Amino acid sequence: MSSNDTIFYNNPQIRSVIYQIALVLALGYFFYIIVSNTLANMESRGIKSGFDFLSSTAGFDILMSLIPYDATDTYGRTFVVGLLNTILVSVIGIVLSTIVGFIIGVAHFSHNWLIRKLATIYVEIFRNIPLLLQIFFWYFAVLSTLPGARQSLSLGEAVFLNVRGLYLPDIVADSGAAFVQAAIIIGIIGTFFVKRWAKKRQDETGQQFPVLYAGLGLIFGLPIIVLIATGIPFHFEYPVLRGFNYSGGITVIPELMALALSLTIYTGAFIGEAVRAGVQSVPHGQTEAARSIGMKEKQIMKLIIVPQAMRVITPILNSEYQSLVKNSTLATAIGYPDLFTVFVGTTLNQTGQAIEIVTMTMAVYFLFNMLISFVMNLFDKKVAMVSR
Amino acid sequence: MIRCINRLEEFQQGSLIVDGIEMIEDVKNIEAIRRDVGMVFQHFNLFPHLTILENLCLGPIWVQKKPKAEARDIAMKYLERVKIPEQANKYPGQLSGGQQQRVAIARSLCMNPNIMLFDEPTSALDPEMIKEVLDVMIELAEEGMTMLCVTHEMGFAKKVADRVIFMDGGEIVEQNTPHEFFENPQVDRTKTFLDQILNH
Amino acid sequence: MKTFEPAPSRPAPKMTAGIIAWVKNNLFSSIPNTITTIFILVLLANVLPGIFDWLFYSANWSGETQDDCVKDGACWVFISAWSQQFFYGSYPTEEIWRVNLCLILLIITLLGSFFVKKGLREKVFVPLFLALPFISILILDGSWIGLEQVTTDYWGGFSLNIFLAAASIIVAFPLGFIWALGRRSSMPMARSISIILIEFFRGVPVLALFFMGSVMLPLFFPEGTNVDKLLRVWIVLTLFMAGYMAEVYRGGFNAIPAGQYEAADSLGLGYWQKTLLIILPQVIKISMPNILATFIMLFKNTSFLMIIGIFEILSTTQAALSNSYWLGGHAQEGYLFVAGLFWTVCFSMSVIAASIERKLNTEHRKELLSAALPVPASQP
Numbered sequence: 001m002s003s004n005d006t007i008f009y010n011n012p013q014i015r016s017v018i019y020q021i022a023l024v025l026a027l028g029y030f031f032y033i034i035v036s037n038t039l040a041n042m043e044s045r046g047i048k049s050g051f052d053f054l055s056s057t058a059g060f061d062i063l064m065s066l067i068p069y070d071a072t073d074t075y076g077r078t079f080v081v082g083l084l085n086t087i088l089v090s091v092i093g094i095v096l097s098t099i100v101g102f103i104i105g106v107a108h109f110s111h112n113w114l115i116r117k118l119a120t121i122y123v124e125i126f127r128n129i130p131l132l133l134q135i136f137f138w139y140f141a142v143l144s145t146l147p148g149a150r151q152s153l154s155l156g157e158a159v160f161l162n163v164r165g166l167y168l169p170d171i172v173a174d175s176g177a178a179f180v181q182a183a184i185i186i187g188i189i190g191t192f193f194v195k196r197w198a199k200k201r202q203d204e205t206g207q208q209f210p211v212l213y214a215g216l217g218l219i220f221g222l223p224i225i226v227l228i229a230t231g232i233p234f235h236f237e238y239p240v241l242r243g244f245n246y247s248g249g250i251t252v253i254p255e256l257m258a259l260a261l262s263l264t265i266y267t268g269a270f271i272g273e274a275v276r277a278g279v280q281s282v283p284h285g286q287t288e289a290a291r292s293i294g295m296k297e298k299q300i301m302k303l304i305i306v307p308q309a310m311r312v313i314t315p316i317l318n319s320e321y322q323s324l325v326k327n328s329t330l331a332t333a334i335g336y337p338d339l340f341t342v343f344v345g346t347t348l349n350q351t352g353q354a355i356e357i358v359t360m361t362m363a364v365y366f367l368f369n370m371l372i373s374f375v376m377n378l379f380d381k382k383v384a385m386v387s388r
Numbered sequence: 389m390i391r392c393i394n395r396l397e398e399f400q401q402g403s404l405i406v407d408g409i410e411m412i413e414d415v416k417n418i419e420a421i422r423r424d425v426g427m428v429f430q431h432f433n434l435f436p437h438l439t440i441l442e443n444l445c446l447g448p449i450w451v452q453k454k455p456k457a458e459a460r461d462i463a464m465k466y467l468e469r470v471k472i473p474e475q476a477n478k479y480p481g482q483l484s485g486g487q488q489q490r491v492a493i494a495r496s497l498c499m500n501p502n503i504m505l506f507d508e509p510t511s512a513l514d515p516e517m518i519k520e521v522l523d524v525m526i527e528l529a530e531e532g533m534t535m536l537c538v539t540h541e542m543g544f545a546k547k548v549a550d551r552v553i554f555m556d557g558g559e560i561v562e563q564n565t566p567h568e569f570f571e572n573p574q575v576d577r578t579k580t581f582l583d584q585i586l587n588h
Numbered sequence: 589m590k591t592f593e594p595a596p597s598r599p600a601p602k603m604t605a606g607i608i609a610w611v612k613n614n615l616f617s618s619i620p621n622t623i624t625t626i627f628i629l630v631l632l633a634n635v636l637p638g639i640f641d642w643l644f645y646s647a648n649w650s651g652e653t654q655d656d657c658v659k660d661g662a663c664w665v666f667i668s669a670w671s672q673q674f675f676y677g678s679y680p681t682e683e684i685w686r687v688n689l690c691l692i693l694l695i696i697t698l699l700g701s702f703f704v705k706k707g708l709r710e711k712v713f714v715p716l717f718l719a720l721p722f723i724s725i726l727i728l729d730g731s732w733i734g735l736e737q738v739t740t741d742y743w744g745g746f747s748l749n750i751f752l753a754a755a756s757i758i759v760a761f762p763l764g765f766i767w768a769l770g771r772r773s774s775m776p777m778a779r780s781i782s783i784i785l786i787e788f789f790r791g792v793p794v795l796a797l798f799f800m801g802s803v804m805l806p807l808f809f810p811e812g813t814n815v816d817k818l819l820r821v822w823i824v825l826t827l828f829m830a831g832y833m834a835e836v837y838r839g840g841f842n843a844i845p846a847g848q849y850e851a852a853d854s855l856g857l858g859y860w861q862k863t864l865l866i867i868l869p870q871v872i873k874i875s876m877p878n879i880l881a882t883f884i885m886l887f888k889n890t891s892f893l894m895i896i897g898i899f900e901i902l903s904t905t906q907a908a909l910s911n912s913y914w915l916g917g918h919a920q921e922g923y924l925f926v927a928g929l930f931w932t933v934c935f936s937m938s939v940i941a942a943s944i945e946r947k948l949n950t951e952h953r954k955e956l957l958s959a960a961l962p963v964p965a966s967q968p
Contacts, residue, residue, distance in 0.1 A: 010414045020777035027781065034808045041807045112621050113614035114628045128934035129927045130888040132895075133902060137927070140909075141919040326793035333895050344799055354803045362792055369791055396850055422856040433851035437869045447855040450865065492851075499855065 038355070047352045054079070060346055062337045064253050075347050082342035083364065089256060089338060090325045090368070093263035097324065098317070100268030105275020119272065126269040132330055134266055139258035139334045146254075149245050160239055166252040167239035174233040183223040190222075191215035255336035259328065267324045274316035278309035310380075318376040322369045339364060389555070390505050390538050394425045407502050423451060426496030430508040432488045434480035440467070440491055441476040447499045459498075466494040470524050486517025490524055497528075504528065506537040542585060546570055554578055653913065666918045667925050670908045674925075677744015677899050683736060687747050690724040694754055718762070721755035721822075740818040744899035746929060749890040752818075752900070756825035757833075757883050763826065764833025765871075769863065771834065772841060782834070789831030794889050797824050798896050821898060825886070832882045840875035841867070874948065880941035884934045891930070901926055 042049060054076035061071050066084045069077060107119035126134070144163060147153065152162035160167040173181075191214070198209035227233075239249035282305050290300045331338040332345055339361060348357045391397040393406060404411040406421050435443050444463035448454045454462070467473045470490040472483075480488055489509055496504060506525065510518045522544050529535055529548050539545060545552055545566060552569040554562045554577075562569065562578045573579045616622045646661030649668075657663035667674070676684055697720055700713040728751075731737035743751075770782030789797070801824035802817070809815055844867065852862040872879070894903030905922045908914065 010416045012413065012418075016775045020775050023775075023777055023781065037810050038807045040811055041809075044811060111614070111617055112624050114625055118628070124935060124938075125931065128884070128888075128931045128938065130891040130902075130930055132891050133923060133927055133930065136902070136906075137919075137923045141923055144919075322791075329793040329795040330892065330895075332795065340793070340795065344796070348803070354807065358796070358800055358804060362796060365793055365796070366791055394854055396853060419856055419858070422854060425854075427851075427854035429847055429851060429854075431845065431847050433845070433847035435848065435851070435866055435870075437873065446865065447857075450861050451856045495855070505854075 045352070047354075049353065049355070051356055053351045053353055053356075056351075058347070059350070062342060063335065064251075064256065064337055075351070078342050078347055079339070079360070082337060082339035085337050085342075086325075086328055086331075086339040089259055089263070089328050089331070089336070092260045093267065093324050093328065094321050096260070096264040097267035097271055097320075100264055101271025102275055104268060104272030105279065108272075108276045109279060123269045123272050126265055127273070131262060131266045131327055132333060134262040135258055135330055135334060138261050139254065143254040143258055149241065152246075158236070158238055160246060163254070164245060165254050166257060167246045168250040168252065169236040169238045170249045171234055172237050174235065177230075177233040179230050180223050180227050180233065183226040184219070187219040187222045190218045194218065253336070255331070255334050258334060259331055259336050263324055263327060266327075267320055270320050270323075271317065274313050274320065275309070277316075278311075278313035279305065281312045282308045314376060314380045318373055321372045321376070325368050325372070326365065390507055390536055393503075393505060393536065394422050394427055396427075423499065424501055425503045425505060426499055426501035427505040427507065428489070428492050428496055428509050430511050432480070432485070432492045432512075434488055434492060434495070436480050439477050439479055440483070443480070443491065444495050444498050447495065452499065462498050463494075466497045467491075469497070469527075470494045471520075484517060485513045486520045489513065489517075489521045493521075493524055493528075503534045503536065506535060506539070508538050508540070510539065510541060542570075554581065556581075662921050662924075663918055664921060666908070666914060666921050669914075670904075673745060673904050673908065674901055675745045676747055677904060678742045679738060679744070679747075680736075680742065683730070683738055686727050686730065686735070686738075690727055690751065691747065693723065694720060694750070718758060721758055724751060724755070740816055743818065744901075745904055746901040748898070748900045749887065752822060752825060752890050752893070753883065753887045755822055756829045757886060759826045760829035760833050764830040765837055765868070767830055767834040768837035768841065771838060786831045786834045789828050790835065794828060794892055795895060797828055798893065800824070802896050818898065821893060821896075825890075828889075829882070829886055832885075833879070836875050836878040836882055837871055839878060840871035843874050844870050877941045877945040877948070880937055880944070884937050884941075887934065887937075888930065901929070 055074050057071075058073055058075050058078050059071055060078075062069055062078065062081055064085065065081045066088065067081060069081050104119050104122055107115050110116055110119075146161060146163040149162050149164060152160040152167075154160045158169045191211075194209075194214050195211050198211045198214075202208055237248050239246040239251070286304050286308065287300060290304050295303070328338055329340040332341045335341065344357055344361050348354055351357070392399045392404060407424050409417065409421055409424070411417065411421060434440075435446070438446065441460070441463055444467065445456070445459040448459035448462055449456060464473060464476065467476060470493055472487055472490060475483055475487060475491070480491070483491065493504075493509075509525070510521055513521065518541070522541065525535070525537070525544075526548055537545075537549075547566075549566050552564060552566050553560055554569070556577055562573065562575045564574070569578070570582065573582055615625045642661045644661070646659045648657040648659050648661065648663050648665050651657065651665040652669060653665070656665050672681070672684075676687055679687055697713060697717050701709060701717055704713060726733055727735075728743060729737060729739070767782045767786055770778045771786065773779050773782070798821065801820045805820050805823070806815065848866060848870065849862070852866045857865070890900055891902045893900050894906065897903070899907075905926050909919055909922055
């Protein structure tokens with residue numbers, strides 16, 4: 001193509017380059033202003049910069065920690081404590097909300113009208129009320145009305161519920177417990193091998209093997225046998241009332257309960273909708289065709305409906321899990337010491353180093369979300385069918 | 389190939405001259421060519437959120453910068469040309485396929501092009517509506533409009549065309565006058581094609 | 589040729605039609621089903637009367653102070669005594685008409701945009717819609733138009749939730765559209781920048797954005813300037829919404845048939861003419877259910893603002909609960925009331941969104957949309 005007589009700025013490629021250069025220049029100027037203002041402001045307020053603060057002493061207590069921590073530890077350690085707490089509540093939330101969501105989603109297809117209606121009511125109520133409000137409701141309006149330590153609600157001598165928290169017995173491993181733990185691992189690995197062997201056998205001979213029952217037997221049965229054979233090398237450590245409170249055992253603070261509960265209920269409502277949408281997206285003709293071949297209902301579920309439904313459900317699960325992790329930051333409102341509360345809350349308050357702290361925290365949340373995306377994409381490839 | 393002419397597709401080699409203007413890598417040049425060339429699509433592509441009249445006036449008002457009243461006159465004139473002036477204030481969704489395609493033809497005509505491109509204009513229509521669209525195209529041809537038409541309507545091609553180009557696999561296989569093309573195909577591939585379609 | 593004479597029709601079998609059949613199939617069709625039905629009914633019978641009693645029958649509806657709550661049920665007096673704060677925050681009582689004026693303007697603009705004919709809509713209501721946040725600020729603050737000034741510290745309550753949400757989405761509409769255009773652009777720089785912006789504002793927890801707005805944003809401004817807190821919050825909310833709107837628009841762009849772009853090109857329309865005249869109206873129409881869903885999410889998120897000290901309705905509730913005249917555990921009444929307010933607004937909007945979606949589905953049944961619309965956005 002001859003471009004001798006083109007005016008250069010009418011050439012679409014050159015135009016595009018000019019626009020982009022202008023864009024980059026404008027952005028560069030914008031950043032320059034922001035950075036210079038920030039540096040000036042930080043200097044005039046006496047805020048240091050750099051990451052040295054991570055090795056200074058924190059000087060504050062944290063309500064709950066999965067690793068040993070006290071006020072003489074460093075800010076860096078507070079970061080780790082908060083991080084673990086966030087992971088804890090996120091994992092609990094993800095697992096429980098998935099269970100709740102799938103139950104609600106399946107309930108939409110029940111033969112019982114009452115159950116269908118209740119499922120719809122559940123979804124419509126909890127989807128339309130702000131999560132923070134639900135957290136407050138559980139924390140202030142329910143959990144704080146529980147009785148004091150001495151009048152705890154209890155389940156036998158093992159489980160206690162009062163206004164300070166939920167107390168559960170802890171399982172402590174004695175010597176010899178290693179065998180049982182090994183048995184569990186062997187059971188899980190063994191199930192994989194059984195599954196592969198059974199599939200191969202089905203391909204070759206057409207005979208089907210009850211993999212599910214075999215797997216359950218391996219994962220549960222084998223360890224139980226070992227458990228009994230070694231004389232049950234575990235014991236419970238019960239929570240015991242000492243003075244005004246319980247000690248020993250596992251303590252679940254009310255903040256964690258309120259947060260986990262509301263995250264589960266709220267996210268569960270959205271997952272329930274996703275499951276319903278997924279199952280409804282499979283055309284009824286699919287089920288009819290499968291029945292006409294003579295497939296059993298369970299097989300139809302497993303081979304036809306679930307893979308196609310998951311195509312719709314999985315992306316939504318992905319975004320719901322990421323939302324759950326992001327929403328866990330609301331812990332700040334009730335004082336659950338998650339990463340945000342501990343690091344961006346207290347530590348930032350004390351050191352004033354907003355840029356470093358906020359950047360570190362946001363990097364963590366971004367990483368979480370990428371991790372969730374990654375895992376869900378793997379899952380997607382495995383379970384959902386590849387579309388036409 | 390037809391989409392290269394108004395640069396909906398780009399070409400890599402060679403040169404393209406449209407109505408005396410050579411197509412070059414220049415925004416103004418492309419816009420000038422597009423103003424001169426009208427196109428009718430297989431799926432009509434009328435703008436669903438505008439009335440028929442607004443669809444027709446869009447080009448004259450925004451591209452040719454004509455005043456609104458003049459644009460309306462032009463639009464109604466061509467709407468009468470395609471024989472559906474009473475549909476002016478309806479929306480495309482309310483018209484049948486054949487009517488929509490005729491509106492699409494009128495929309496291109498409102499720009500007063502020297503060349504009209506037709507990309508399989510009747511392929512998406514019910515059999516009953518094909519005739520009304522072909523009639524409009526035949527009228528256009530008889531009035532002397534230069535038309536480039538991609539079609540599967542053999543009868544139409546035979547009756548109206550000055551030149552027939554047969555393409556296969558992205559290459560031109562044979563070019564000829566309609567009479568010669570249908571009666572004396574030169575290339576084997578053409579012969580196979582004609583065998584298939586004429587002996588239905 | 590015999591004519592066909594149909595035999596007289598017989599009545600339908602009793603147990604397959606009518607209400608008895610419905611009850612049998614839906615509630616008692618099998619033994620597990622029957623047990624479940626009975627179980628649920630018993631449960632409801634035990635729980636519901638108590639709840640209704642507490643909510644309505646034994647509740648206290650009239651009075652001024654806590655002492656008027658004599659009966660055992662809910663103390664709704666708490667709500668009515670605080671109702672002005674719940675809705676208007678600390679806005680001076682004599683000036684509340686200004687808040688109401690802004691709310692009425694908002695409603696008129698919304699209704700007008702939807703129901704008025706096309707010509708009037710573009711000329712009057714769309715510009716009004718876009719200018720509404722600024723007009724409201726003028727009216728609410730008052731100092732620039734000669735009314736008594738009410739600084740933003742006094743704005744609060746549910747009306748603040750509504751204003752912040754509306755003001756954010758109004759500015760996010762065009763901003764998100766531009767980001768979405770940038771994402772589709774063939775210029776790699778524009779595309780990368782847009783993607784970074786969009787993914788950042790969607791991936792960061794809302795609360796983190798609020799904190800950044802409170803703590804980091806002041807650092808970005810030149811020495812000494814004091815940017816109003818509510819303004820910072822508005823900026824942050826708008827950017828957050830724009831990220832989500834951009835994704836909604838992306839789905840809309842994909843759902844428009846490619847032929848529309850080609851038809852516009854073939855007519856000779858330039859890039860901006862094509863985008864504004866042809867594509868924009870179609871994108872907005874097709875994305876409307878998703879836009880509404882995103883707005884519902886934003887509206888719920890405005891309640892999070894209490895954490896950074898904005899006196900919207902949730903923080904007003906907390907303040908009311910800890911007021912020394914009203915101590916005594918009215919948390920249930922307070923939260924239920926606020927929950928009820930939010931639920932009413934959000935549920936109504938979701939019903940509207942569902943009906944728009946149904947209407948769109950029937951309209952577009954003829955055109956095959958090859959790209960599926962993303963399922964409505966649910967949460968941040």
